[in-house]
Amino acid sequence: EVQLLESGGGLVQPGGSLRFSCAASGFTFSSYAMSWVRQAPGKGLEWVSDISGSGGSTYYADSVKGRFTISRDNSKNTLYLQLNSLRVEDTAVYFCAKRRDGCIDSWGQGTLVTVSS
Amino acid sequence: DIQMTQSPSSLSASVGDRVTITCRASQGISNYLAWFQQKPGKAPKSLIYATSSLQSGVPSRFSGSGSGTDFTLTISSLQPEDFATYYCQQYNSFPRTFGQGTKVEIK
Numbered sequence: 153e154v155q156l157l158e159s160g161g162g163l164v165q166p167g168g169s170l171r172f173s174c175a176a177s178g179f180t181f182s183s184y185a186m187s188w189v190r191q192a193p194g195k196g197l198e199w200v201s202d203i204s205g206s207g208g209s210t211y212y213a214d215s216v217k218g219r220f221t222i223s224r225d226n227s228k229n230t231l232y233l234q235l236n237s238l239r240v241e242d243t244a245v246y247f248c249a250k251r252r253d254g255c256i257d258s259w260g261q262g263t264l265v266t267v268s269s
Numbered sequence: 270d271i272q273m274t275q276s277p278s279s280l281s282a283s284v285g286d287r288v289t290i291t292c293r294a295s296q297g298i299s300n301y302l303a304w305f306q307q308k309p310g311k312a313p314k315s316l317i318y319a320t321s322s323l324q325s326g327v328p329s330r331f332s333g334s335g336s337g338t339d340f341t342l343t344i345s346s347l348q349p350e351d352f353a354t355y356y357c358q359q360y361n362s363f364p365r366t367f368g369q370g371t372k373v374e375i376k
Contacts, residue, residue, distance in 0.1 A: 255318040256305070261312050
């Protein structure tokens with residue numbers, strides 16, 4: 153069974169930084185691209201970033217480009233998202249997700265980031 | 270960027286009703302269209318990929334169709350556990366854009 157367990161959320165001040173982790177199990181982690189998707193309170197889903205299985209290719213939404221960095225450690229079966237220069241509008245639940253043939257097929261439970269002074 | 274527009278934004282339906290949700294892409298995306306279900310306070314659940322293929326474990330009352338720019342999600346007989354918000358997402362190109370969601374409520 154695929155399991156994706158995010159951690160690292162919390163309260164941070166505007167301009168601050170945070171790093172999320174997503175521990176994966178139940179599948180061959182290095183064989184699959186992974187994603188981060190976020191959802192602001194009361195709003196819809198917003199794609200944030202993707203990374204290929206090898207980690208060699210990364211993609212970002214314009215809203216986070218230059219501020220967020222996606223990475224992975226295939227030896228630890230863990231996906232990361234480094235969030236820098238955080239803004240109030242980055243407040244959201246962040247979900248990690250597994251992709252199969254380009255499409256998300258599994259989701260983590262999410263981790264909440266609140267950016268507030 | 271490809272814009273995804275869902276309609277309606279919300280609908281009210283009764284158990285047993287046939288429900289159809291539409292998703293329109295601002296440009297052609299072939300069949301690279303997925304549907305997700307989300308209940309309040311929960312993570313989304315993957316329902317359909319490649320326009321019409323059901324993810325493992327998804328009931329057969331869910332179906333998807335379309336191609337190019339126009340797509341539909343159909344629930345053939347709405348069940349109590351189907352009341353939720355549904356999102357489409359294109360994965361033809363980056364950025365991977367979602368529709369704004371369709372909330373299915375109890376009539």
